[in-house]
Each structure stands twice: as C-alpha cells, then as structure tokens.
Amino acid sequence: MKPEEQARFDNLYQSYLNELTLQGKSDRTIDGYSRCIRQIAHFFDVCPDNLTTEQLKHYFLDLVKNKSWSGVKIARNALQHFYKLVLGRPWEWVNIVKPPKQQTIQDVLSLSEVQAIINATHQLRYQVYYLTTYSLGLRLNEALHLKVADIDGHLMRVHVRFTKSKRDRFVPLPQATLLALRRYWKTHRHTTLLFPCAKRSLTKAGEPKVMNQGGVQKAIKIIAGECGISKNVHVHTLRHSIATHMLERGCNLRSIQKFLGHACPKTTAIYTRMTEEVAQNSALMLNDIVDSIKVNWREQDDD
Numbered sequence: 659m660k661p662e663e664q665a666r667f668d669n670l671y672q673s674y675l676n677e678l679t680l681q682g683k684s685d686r687t688i689d690g691y692s693r694c695i696r697q698i699a700h701f702f703d704v705c706p707d708n709l710t711t712e713q714l715k716h717y718f719l720d721l722v723k724n725k726s727w728s729g730v731k732i733a734r735n736a737l738q739h740f741y742k743l744v745l746g747r748p749w750e751w752v753n754i755v756k757p758p759k760q761q762t763i764q765d766v767l768s769l770s771e772v773q774a775i776i777n778a779t780h781q782l783r784y785q786v787y788y789l790t791t792y793s794l795g796l797r798l799n800e801a802l803h804l805k806v807a808d809i810d811g812h813l814m815r816v817h818v819r820f821t822k823s824k825r826d827r828f829v830p831l832p833q834a835t836l837l838a839l840r841r842y843w844k845t846h847r848h849t850t851l852l853f854p855c856a857k858r859s860l861t862k863a864g865e866p867k868v869m870n871q872g873g874v875q876k877a878i879k880i881i882a883g884e885c886g887i888s889k890n891v892h893v894h895t896l897r898h899s900i901a902t903h904m905l906e907r908g909c910n911l912r913s914i915q916k917f918l919g920h921a922c923p924k925t926t927a928i929y930t931r932m933t934e935e936v937a938q939n940s941a942l943m944l945n946d947i948v949d950s951i952k953v954n955w956r957e958q959d960d961d
Contacts, residue, residue, distance in 0.1 A: 667705035677743035694736035765889040782958040786842040792896040830941035832948040845958035
C-alpha cells in the first residue's frame with residue numbers, strides 16, 4: 659500500500675475502532691470486525707473506502723471458496739458497519755446465497771471419560787479447571803474469569819459474570835467443586851482470581867491476567883488422546899457433557915437452559931434430546947453427578 663493510502667487507511671481504521679466501541683460492541687466483535695477490515699485492505703493492497711461492486715464480488719467469491727459461511731457472514735457484517743459508521747454511506751450489496759445449514763451433533767463424553775480426563779491431567783490447576791468447567795456447565799472464558807468473590811460457599815452457588823450474552827446468572831455449586839477450588843486456591847492465594855496466570859502478569863488495562871486459554875484447550879486434546887478417547891474433545895465438550903448427563907438423569911430442558919445461560923430453548927435442544935419434564939432439584943442432581951467422579955489430585959508445581 660502506498661504511503662498516502664496507508665495513512666488514509668490508518669485514520670479510517672482508528673475511526674472504525676472508535677465507532678464500534680461507541681456502538682457497545684463486545685471486545686470479541688471489535689477484534690473480529692477490525693481483523694476483517696485489515697484483511698480486505700491487504701487483499702487489494704488499498705484503503706477499502708472506494709471499492710467497486712465488482713471488486714467486492716471478487717473478494718467475497720474468494721471468501722466463499724476458502725472460508726466457512728460463518729467467516730463470510732462476519733466479513734460482510736464488518737464491511738457493512740465500516741461503510742455505515744465510518745464512510746457514512748451504504749455499501750453496494752453483494753448477493754451471497756447462504757449454503758444449506760448443516761446440523762452437526764456435538765461429541766459428548768461419558769461420565770467415566772470425564773473422570774479419566776481429569777485423573778490423567780498432570781497439573782492440579784488444569785484438573786480443577788476441567789472439573790469446575792464441567793460441573794458448573796461453563797464456557798471456556800466463563801470458567802477462566804471466575805473470581806474468588808463469585809463463589810458463595812454459604813448458599814452453595816456461583817455468580818457467573820463473564821458471559822457470552824453479557825447476562826449474569828447463578829448456578830448451583832456442588833460440594834466437590836467447592837472443595838476442589840479451595841484446594842487449588844491455597845496453592846496461589848490470589849486476592850481476586852481463581853485461575854490466575856502463573857506469572858502474575860497484568861493486562862494492558864492493568865488487571866491481573868487469567869490462565870492462558872490456549873493452554874487448557876491444547877492440554878485437554880492431548881489428555882483425551884492419551885486416554886484413548888477418539889472423540890473431538892475440547893473444553894466446550896465438558897459443557898455439552900454435563901447438560902447431557904443432567905438430561906439423562908431426568909432434569910427438564912427448561913432447567914438445563916437456565917443452568918447453561920441459553921437465551922433460546924432451541925439452543926439447548928440442539929445437543930440434548932427431548933424428554934418429558936420431571937420436577938427435579940438440579941443442585942442435588944449436580945452433587946450426585948460430581949460426587950461420582952473420583953479424582954486423584956496432583957500436587958501443585960511451583961511456578
């Protein structure tokens with residue numbers, strides 16, 4: 659990109675970041691949208707403020723061939739916002755036919771497989787993290803960002819704050835999970851975080867960093883392989899698994915939906931099978947499930 663083009667792009671790009679922030683977009687959305695704008699600028703090697711309809715068609719044709727539909731949709735939304743918020747004009751619409759939606763079924767671990775993974779994990783912090791993620795039905799980042807103050811040992815519940823929908827929720831706290839969290843916290847005694855970064859480093863905003871998400875993702879795949887589990891296992895599999903195990907024990911879909919923090923019941927039904935509603939106490943059920951997991955706890959390595 660020529661110097662004058664680069665200078666114009668830098669100014670527009672910063673304006674884009676500012677506008678997305680003012681729109682209240684999440685950090686994840688801002689990161690995804692801004693990356694798309696950088697990619698299209700790199701593709702044409704020009705500032706993308708004067709692209710023709712034919713150029714846009716050529717670009718999205720390349721995306722459709724090489725990216726998932728989700729990636730194409732994000733790129734289109736990013737460019738629409740760029741034109742609307744920064745350039746102040748509508749972009750020439752590129753008619754993209756959405757491919758047929760594929761409904762895939764997520765792999766689910768059996769209770770014995772969950773136990774095997776936790777016991778085969780060599781580091782205490784990962785052991786406790788996997789048990790916590792599973793037993794509380796959390797997403798990867800929801801578990802990583804848990805704070806000491808979120809754990810209520812008196813009411814036996816957890817305040818989940820770092821949610822995908824930005825809607826807090828309470829989930830029951832199994833006794834076994836509480837004991838595991840206390841066991842691990844005693845090894846680091848962090849004032850705020852339950853799963854702090856080993857090096858006690860800070861973010862750009864000056865806040866303490868949480869445990870690296872890449873590490874927990876990579877580790878669970880390796881451990882599952884060592885356990886002879888051929889399923890496509892990742893941290894989110896633990897969330898699918900606890901929902902399925904609760905359903906198998908008679909918990910109704912509405913209770914599971916609330917437990918997982920799903921806004922729509924259809925989301926819950928994607929990976930759980932319909933069943934007759936049965937009045938159950940989810941806290942007692944969770945304790946029953948988690949208590950059946952026998953964990954051989956590791957000693958925490960000095961970091």
